[in-house]
Amino acid sequence: MDARKVVIELHDVRRNFIVGSETVHALRGISFKIYEGEFVTIMGTSGSGKSTLLNQLGCLDTPTSGEYLLDGISVRTMKRSQRARLRNRKIGFVFQNYNLLAKTTAVENVELPLMYNSEFNSQQRREAAVKALEAVGLGDRLEHKSNQMSGGQMQRVAIARALVNNPAVILADEATGNLDTRTSFEVLVLFQKLHAEGRTIIFVTHNPDIAQYSSRNIVLRDGKIREDVQNNNILSAAEALAALPAPQDD
Amino acid sequence: MSIANLLKVALKAILNNKARSFLSMLGIIIGVAAVIVMMAIGQGSKESIHKELSTMGTNLLTIRPGADMRGGVRLDPSAMQTLKQADYEAILSEAKFVKKASPEVTTSGQAIIGSNNTTSTCYGESPDYISIKLWTVESGQCFTEEDVKKSAKVCLIGKTVVNELFPNGQDPIGKTIRFKTIPFRVIGVLKGKGYNNWGMDQDNVIIAPYTTVMKRLSAQTHFNSIVCSALTEELTDAAIEDLKQILRRSHKLKESDEDNFTIRSQQEFMDTMSSTMDTITIILVVAAAFSLLVAGIGIMNIMLVSVTERTKEIGLRMSVGARGLDISNQFLIESVTISVTGGVLGVLLGGLLTWACNTWVGYPAVIPMWSVIVSFAVCVLIGIGFGYIPAQKAARMDPIEAIRYE
Numbered sequence: 001m002d003a004r005k006v007v008i009e010l011h012d013v014r015r016n017f018i019v020g021s022e023t024v025h026a027l028r029g030i031s032f033k034i035y036e037g038e039f040v041t042i043m044g045t046s047g048s049g050k051s052t053l054l055n056q057l058g059c060l061d062t063p064t065s066g067e068y069l070l071d072g073i074s075v076r077t078m079k080r081s082q083r084a085r086l087r088n089r090k091i092g093f094v095f096q097n098y099n100l101l102a103k104t105t106a107v108e109n110v111e112l113p114l115m116y117n118s119e120f121n122s123q124q125r126r127e128a129a130v131k132a133l134e135a136v137g138l139g140d141r142l143e144h145k146s147n148q149m150s151g152g153q154m155q156r157v158a159i160a161r162a163l164v165n166n167p168a169v170i171l172a173d174e175a176t177g178n179l180d181t182r183t184s185f186e187v188l189v190l191f192q193k194l195h196a197e198g199r200t201i202i203f204v205t206h207n208p209d210i211a212q213y214s215s216r217n218i219v220l221r222d223g224k225i226r227e228d229v230q231n232n233n234i235l236s237a238a239e240a241l242a243a244l245p246a247p248q249d250d
Numbered sequence: 251m252s253i254a255n256l257l258k259v260a261l262k263a264i265l266n267n268k269a270r271s272f273l274s275m276l277g278i279i280i281g282v283a284a285v286i287v288m289m290a291i292g293q294g295s296k297e298s299i300h301k302e303l304s305t306m307g308t309n310l311l312t313i314r315p316g317a318d319m320r321g322g323v324r325l326d327p328s329a330m331q332t333l334k335q336a337d338y339e340a341i342l343s344e345a346k347f348v349k350k351a352s353p354e355v356t357t358s359g360q361a362i363i364g365s366n367n368t369t370s371t372c373y374g375e376s377p378d379y380i381s382i383k384l385w386t387v388e389s390g391q392c393f394t395e396e397d398v399k400k401s402a403k404v405c406l407i408g409k410t411v412v413n414e415l416f417p418n419g420q421d422p423i424g425k426t427i428r429f430k431t432i433p434f435r436v437i438g439v440l441k442g443k444g445y446n447n448w449g450m451d452q453d454n455v456i457i458a459p460y461t462t463v464m465k466r467l468s469a470q471t472h473f474n475s476i477v478c479s480a481l482t483e484e485l486t487d488a489a490i491e492d493l494k495q496i497l498r499r500s501h502k503l504k505e506s507d508e509d510n511f512t513i514r515s516q517q518e519f520m521d522t523m524s525s526t527m528d529t530i531t532i533i534l535v536v537a538a539a540f541s542l543l544v545a546g547i548g549i550m551n552i553m554l555v556s557v558t559e560r561t562k563e564i565g566l567r568m569s570v571g572a573r574g575l576d577i578s579n580q581f582l583i584e585s586v587t588i589s590v591t592g593g594v595l596g597v598l599l600g601g602l603l604t605w606a607c608n609t610w611v612g613y614p615a616v617i618p619m620w621s622v623i624v625s626f627a628v629c630v631l632i633g634i635g636f637g638y639i640p641a642q643k644a645a646r647m648d649p650i651e652a653i654r655y656e
Contacts, residue, residue: 088570
């Protein structure tokens with residue numbers, strides 16, 4: 001069998017929402033395993049249940065039925081505060097619209113998750129944040145405030161924030177959705193670099209092109225898995241970036 | 251999150267919205283300043299009344315004729331004439347806790363010298379009166395027991411009388427003034443005491459031997475009152491009891507008879523004045539405290555707005571691992587920081603106003619230390635109390651909805 005470590009394991013996960021008198025089945029029995037070091041894209045059209053699945057994976061929500069193990073820990077019966085702790089230690093979020101704190105420097109933004117971890121003192125916090133920013137190539141922008149940065153830079157700060165707690169999995173929600181083509185590729189290059197370093201990444205998107213750069217692609221439709229395929233021909237985002245027409249300076 | 255980090259986050263949030271934070275603080279600033287000033291005025295008045303009454307002697311006892319019937323009971327005029335020479339002598343010889351005593355007879359009238367005149371009150375007293383009422387003879391000397399025996403036509407005059415009758419600064423000692431129709435030789439001038447708290451000029455007095463006043467001015471055989479000084483302030487109550495027994499014996503009252511005299515201590519009078527002042531202070535402070543309540547509601551309002559505005563931030567914090575408690579603490583600390591900062595500024599403003607009150611208005615005001623401490627405590631309570639609902643609102647947010655809030 002597979003000797004790799006399982007980071008995420010879903011077993012017949014269902015999630016129903018009661019809207020008025022109707023029950024909406026957002027997830028209708030999802031089962032999969034994600035192993036350490038995978039770069040998985042989860043795709044699907046609007047209404048396919050990918051946001052609901054992301055909330056489950058991110059421990060922001062719990063399944064109506066089924067089992068979800070994150071790094072071997074069962075999430076379904078956890079209380080709010082326990083899930084908050086789990087998010088703090090095991091998950092790094094990257095959002096579509098960056099969600100940086102306004103008027104706050106890059107390094108302070110990256111420190112944020114560690115503020116809720118009493119094992120870090122202020123010095124350790126800063127060291128970890130600086131390291132994470134260096135890892136995303138922003139070592140020279142530590143004290144820049146969020147409103148003094150470009151979209152790509154802000155997203156890289158957000159990625160650094162997702163890395164800083166050394167999470168079991170990085171969850172990206174349309175992380176390139178707000179960026180232009182060039183910047184999108186720059187961010188993808190970064191994700192591929194993290195993947196190469198052995199990080200587990202789940203990238204939720206509706207953009208089919210991105211699947212070419214990941215190692216595995218799961219497609220959702222109507223709350224069920226329609227397709228789950230390994231990608232044996234991973235394209236290099238760096239090459240794609242180089243192939244783009246040079247930015248026009250005028 | 252640790253308290254230090256929470257404080258840092260709170261300060262940052264407050265500084266990010268300087269104008270708004272200051273405006274919500276303003277209510278607290280004004281409220282606390284008002285409370286402090288009101289308390290300072292109350293305390294200042296109390297202290298100045300106390301000081302005032304102390305200048306008349308804190309161990310002072312006043313015996314008046316008539317039973318202790320306040321509130322409009324019609325009296326037989328003879329009941330007001332019960333204090334006689336025999337009572338005075340009995341007190342002098344028998345009272346154990348009384349240091350000094352003086353009968354008192356007063357009459358008002360006009361004092362005249364040359365073309366100058368003034369309306370004043372002539373107090374007929376014994377020489378001990380000067381020390382009982384803590385007067386000081388500034389120049390000249392006091393009259394003696396000898397003068398009392400002879401009903402000598404000598405007097406001491408207060409500063410106001412000096413100024414009115416001797417406007418050109420002549421030395422009044424040895425001059426003869428006329429009070430009503432009787433000439434008095436001025437043998438001493440009293441050191442000024444100024445106005446008392448009721449606006450009465452304490453220096454508008456003429457003091458003469460009581461025998462002189464009784465025989466020559468008012469033609470009466472009874473005293474208006476007898477003033478005594480107890481041995482010490484602490485012995486005042488014992489002295490009152492002792493004096494009661496002496497006077498009952500001297501008045502030959504039966505066991506069943508009520509006292510036909512009343513003894514009042516300065517202490518009692520001071521207590522009455524203080525409690526009146528306390529009541530007024532409480533009313534003023536309660537009025538000022540209402541503005542604090544309004545300020546608290548202002549803080550709650552602004553915190554509710556702030557929570558809604560920062561929904562996304564709350565969602566983000568939750569998604570990176572903040573528990574509901576962390577979020578609620580964050581907003582509580584923020585509202586407490588606003589109210590306590592307002593409190594500090596309010597105390598400073600209150601101090602400034604109190605100082606202005608003393609310096610420019612000339613009204614005595616003293617800030618009681620405990621009022622500062624209470625103000626701080628109240629500010630913390632306001633911060634927690636009015637910050638609680640917004641903090642709970644923030645803590646209960648669903649991170650999924652909060653993070654996508656636009």
